[in-house]
Structures are given as C-alpha cells and as structure tokens.
Amino acid sequence: MPTKCWPTEWWQSLGLTVLCALAPPALAQSASQQGVSVEITPLPSEQVTAFYLNRGFSESEIEAYRSACVFSVILRNTHETAPLTLDQSDWQWQQADGQSVKPKPTDQWLAEMREAGIAKGPRVAFRWAQFPAEQTYHPKDWNQGMLALPVASGTELSVTLRWQRSGQPQTLTRHSLTCAP
Amino acid sequence: MIDDKTIFDQAWLKSDLTSRPWLSAFIGLFLLAAFGHAQAAGKDHDKPMNAVANPWQAPDTTLPDLDGTAQSLSQLVAKGGVVVVNFWASWCPPCREEMASLARLEQTLRKAGDRDGQPLARVVAINVGEDENTVFSFLGEIDPMPDFAILLDQNSEAVDAWRVRGLPTTYVMDGEGKVRYRAIGGRDFDQPQIARQIKDLIQ
Structure with missing residues (x-):
C-alpha cells in the first residue's frame, strides 16, 4: 500500500506527521485539507x-x-464518511503571469494517436496511465495518474483543484509547481 | 507520578462537578458524542471496501484467460459464487503492490468452502491492455504467485462495460451477479475486514 506520507491509523498519523515534517523538501507538493489529500509531482521528460x-x-x-x-x-x-466527485475540467491551472492553461484531454491525445497510426496496445496503456477526467471517490478511494499541460519546461504554475462533496463545492490551491526539464 | 498540578486539576474538576450539575451533564454529553464518533469511525474503518448504495447488475463479461480459454463471469456467478473482480495492469504501481495480498485473499476465500466443487468465493483479475507474455512475466515476480483466474481485456471492452475510470479498481459481485462493493485505488487485501465483507455475501 502507499508508503508515502499517508497514515491509516492515528498512531501512524502521529509518527508519519513527524517523519514527513523532517523529510527534505522535494519536487513533489502534497497537501491535505477538507478530507482530500493531493500529491502533485512534476515528471522529467x-x-x-x-x-x-x-x-x-x-x-x-x-x-x-x-x-x-x-x-x-x-x-x-x-474523509471518514462522505464521497467526493470531481471533474478535472473544473480544475484551474495558471501560469505565473496569470494566463490560464488547460491540460489536453486524454480523449484528444488518443484521437491524435489513432490518427498517427499508433498501435492499440500503447494507446490503451496511455489511456489508463492518465489521471481520470471524472471520478467519484468514496472514503479510502484514490487514484494516481498523469496529466500534461501545453507549456514549456521550467514554467511555474498554480492549480486550483475543485470537487463537490455533499453537493457543496470545495477547492484546494497549490502554488509554485514548476514543470520539470 | 501525580504532581501537585494534577491533584489541583482533579480537585477542581471534582468540586466543579458537584457544585455545577450542568457541567457534569455537558461533560456526559460530550463523552457520549465522542464515543459515538469513535464508534462511527471504527465502523468505517472496519469496511475497507465501499458498499455500493444501489447494487447494480454486473455486465456479462466473457474474456480469454492466459490459456486462451473463454471464461464468463456470469457462469462463475451462476454457480452461486461471490466473485472479487480486480481490474489491473502490470505497469500500474498500486496494482503491482496489491497483487500479492490479492493472491493471499484468494487462499483465504478458498477456506470458505465450495458447493458442488465450485468455490463459494473467488478472485478474478482482469488485466487491461497487455499480452500473455507481459502478464506471465509479471506474475512470476509475485510471491505468492497468484493462482486465481487472470483474464485478458486487450481491447478495454470489459473495463468500459464495468465503468472503470482508473486502475486498479476492484468490485465484489454477490451470488446473484450484483455489484455490492467497490474499491478505487490500491488496497491491502490482507485486512481481515475485507475477507469478512466478502464472506458475509456468501449465501
């Protein structure tokens, strides 16, 4: 199971909080609030x-x-009890100059790959390696996946993640995400 | 060791509780609420897989196994069995991580017994998009090596029919073919609560 800064018991929470606090800063950014934990890591090309x-x-x-x-x-x-629903197209990515940028949807990548004659096997793997466009997460559910923004390496970005819980919109913003070289 | 301050605090609380009945009632209510919350949290913790609010009929899924023989989930269910259906790929880190515990879960479920030679509960893992060689080579790295049915969904037909949106995703079908539990993302299938959730579905 996940071994990163992710407690499942209160005593693990205590221990891991200390360990995570002592851990050296990494490129990955993690945040936890309102019953959601997010880790965003730039991937080198x-x-x-x-x-x-x-x-x-x-x-x-x-x-x-x-x-x-x-x-x-x-x-x-x-969250202990409540599911959350997200639609990745609601997330707002911004460059340092305030300009908005959107990840290219997986369906669009796949359509372009199909047109380029890329074989089905690699396309299937590509599809499932991407972070889901939409998902409903019940307690303890989680996903891991990639997403790609059409900006150059070194670009600094912020993202506001949005989701719905019990019909209420919630957000979490992360700043200073830098595209890896 | 009890120091002066502790004694002082206890004395304060004792005198307050006797002189202020409302405080006693408040503390009582608080403890009751805290106990209720702990119970609720414990209850949730006891259910690592999420119950499906409106159980839905699982799509009829027929796929080749590693020997190329077509296997149908509905046939497995027709034999009265509970089936844990796990969608996975060998390149997916949480899928890799949970596979050994899934193999141990299968061993645990076998002990639940059988009916007419068919297990009362079993695991079926559906690989998404990979070929036999890749799957074989991955399974050889797992200890214990999974000996449950592995089906190949090379065209993503089953994964779409089951409305999967990310890997791994695991469902539990009851003996009537209805999806009763779902887990998105990796799980530790060694948790005894999971085996209990599955065994509770056996009719």
Whole structure:
C-alpha cells in the first residue's frame, strides 16, 4: 500500500506527521485539507519517455506528450464518511503571469494517436496511465495518474483543484509547481 | 507520578462537578458524542471496501484467460459464487503492490468452502491492455504467485462495460451477479475486514 506520507491509523498519523515534517523538501507538493489529500509531482521528460517506451511507444510517437509539462497526480478521499466527485475540467491551472492553461484531454491525445497510426496496445496503456477526467471517490478511494499541460519546461504554475462533496463545492490551491526539464 | 498540578486539576474538576450539575451533564454529553464518533469511525474503518448504495447488475463479461480459454463471469456467478473482480495492469504501481495480498485473499476465500466443487468465493483479475507474455512475466515476480483466474481485456471492452475510470479498481459481485462493493485505488487485501465483507455475501 502507499508508503508515502499517508497514515491509516492515528498512531501512524502521529509518527508519519513527524517523519514527513523532517523529510527534505522535494519536487513533489502534497497537501491535505477538507478530507482530500493531493500529491502533485512534476515528471522529467526522460522519465516520461522511459515509461511510454516500455509500453510500446516509439520515441517519435511519444515526442509530443513528453515535450509537454507532465505531472503525476495522486488524489485520495480521506474523509471518514462522505464521497467526493470531481471533474478535472473544473480544475484551474495558471501560469505565473496569470494566463490560464488547460491540460489536453486524454480523449484528444488518443484521437491524435489513432490518427498517427499508433498501435492499440500503447494507446490503451496511455489511456489508463492518465489521471481520470471524472471520478467519484468514496472514503479510502484514490487514484494516481498523469496529466500534461501545453507549456514549456521550467514554467511555474498554480492549480486550483475543485470537487463537490455533499453537493457543496470545495477547492484546494497549490502554488509554485514548476514543470520539470 | 501525580504532581501537585494534577491533584489541583482533579480537585477542581471534582468540586466543579458537584457544585455545577450542568457541567457534569455537558461533560456526559460530550463523552457520549465522542464515543459515538469513535464508534462511527471504527465502523468505517472496519469496511475497507465501499458498499455500493444501489447494487447494480454486473455486465456479462466473457474474456480469454492466459490459456486462451473463454471464461464468463456470469457462469462463475451462476454457480452461486461471490466473485472479487480486480481490474489491473502490470505497469500500474498500486496494482503491482496489491497483487500479492490479492493472491493471499484468494487462499483465504478458498477456506470458505465450495458447493458442488465450485468455490463459494473467488478472485478474478482482469488485466487491461497487455499480452500473455507481459502478464506471465509479471506474475512470476509475485510471491505468492497468484493462482486465481487472470483474464485478458486487450481491447478495454470489459473495463468500459464495468465503468472503470482508473486502475486498479476492484468490485465484489454477490451470488446473484450484483455489484455490492467497490474499491478505487490500491488496497491491502490482507485486512481481515475485507475477507469478512466478502464472506458475509456468501449465501
């Protein structure tokens, strides 16, 4: 099971909180509030390339994706009882100058890959490696996946994550996310 | 060791409780609420897989296993069994992490017995998008090696029919083929509460 800063018991919570507080700062940003825990990590293009080469893509086939700004996102519903529903298209990504930017939807990537003649196997792997566009998370549910923004490496971004819980909108904002080289 | 301050605090509380009955009532209510909350939290903790509010009929799923033989989930259910259906891929980190505990869950479920030679509860893992060689090679790394049915959903037909949106996702079908539990994201299937949730569905 997840071994990162993620307690399942109160005594683990105490221990891990101390450990996490002592941990050196990393590129990953994690936050937890309102019964949601999020970890956003910029992925270097070499790492992205290696992952998709192992899934059957050629270098040229994954070039467009690896050139984008790719993040790994882990989101968990840590609430004791209430589910949450999210639609990734509601998330708001902004560059440092205030300009909005949106991740290219997975369906669009897949359509372009189909047109480019990329085989079905790699496309299926690509689809399931992306962070879900929509999902309902009951307590203890979580997902891990990638998303890609059409900006250059080194770009600094902020993101406001939005979701609905018991019919009420909730948000969590993270700043200073920098696209990996 | 009890120090002066502790004694002082206890004396204060004792004198206050006797002289102020409303405080006693307040503390009583608070303790009751705290106990209720702890019970509710404990209850939730006892259910690592989420109950489906409106159980839905699982889609009829027929896929090839690793030997190329077509296997139908509805046939497994027709034999009266509870089926844990796990959607996974070998490149997905939480899928890899939970696979050994899923193999141990299968071993635990076997002890629940059988009916006419068919297990009362079993695990079926549906691999999404990979070929036999990749799956075989991954399974060889798992200890214990899973010996439950592995089906191949190379065209994502089953994963779409089941409305899966992320891997891994695990469902539990009851003996009537209705989806009763769901878990999105990896789980530790060694948790005894999971085996209990499944065994409770056995008719």
